[in-house]
Amino acid sequence: MTESSPTTRTATEWKLPPIPKVGVLCLIAMESSLFVIFVVAYLYYIGKSLNGPLPRDVLTAPILASICLLSSSGTIVLAEHAFKANEMGRFRFFWGITWLLGAVFLVLTGVEWKHLIDEGLLISTNLFGSTYYPLVGLHASHVVVGLFLLGAVFLFSATRRLDKRHLMSVEVISWYWHFVDAVWVVVFTTVYILGVY
Numbered sequence: 001m002t003e004s005s006p007t008t009r010t011a012t013e014w015k016l017p018p019i020p021k022v023g024v025l026c027l028i029a030m031e032s033s034l035f036v037i038f039v040v041a042y043l044y045y046i047g048k049s050l051n052g053p054l055p056r057d058v059l060t061a062p063i064l065a066s067i068c069l070l071s072s073s074g075t076i077v078l079a080e081h082a083f084k085a086n087e088m089g090r091f092r093f094f095w096g097i098t099w100l101l102g103a104v105f106l107v108l109t110g111v112e113w114k115h116l117i118d119e120g121l122l123i124s125t126n127l128f129g130s131t132y133y134p135l136v137g138l139h140a141s142h143v144v145v146g147l148f149l150l151g152a153v154f155l156f157s158a159t160r161r162l163d164k165r166h167l168m169s170v171e172v173i174s175w176y177w178h179f180v181d182a183v184w185v186v187v188f189t190t191v192y193i194l195g196v197y
Helices: 019-045 063-084 088-118 127-158 164-194
Strands: none
Touching (some): 019 164, 063 088, 088 127
């Protein structure tokens, strides 16, 4: 009677996911819950202001700002692909365009706020003002953080201190930027569509 040879198993060793990626995912989850609180508060108080101005009186949808911010998700993907292909010139170009689009969005948000203040809407004016500014301002603060990160990576790249070893850093910053863009879709829908009509 012949003995059968023992079955050979290829055991795949389980590894912990990289700490930076886990950290950014945890940050995104935490920040998402924070945004949910602000969105729910905004929706709860829609139409409950006792005095004006009301959203339909002063708000206009920031279409150009939205196009800029949402387009930046496309340019950061192109930058990431260029980085993986070690095409650093193309990486810097698309990464810089991403930063520029984010900066334009932030400037247009500031222009909108100036218009609203000129129309008499302050954070203390009514319930609309006291929920609008914190929600949109919270998102704007995340854009500022994103621009700082994008700018730092661009400077490292321009001074030739960025290479393949930094791929994970580029990836997690890209994730954060996509998160900022996705949150804007929710904020836009809440404030400029549901809040006005």
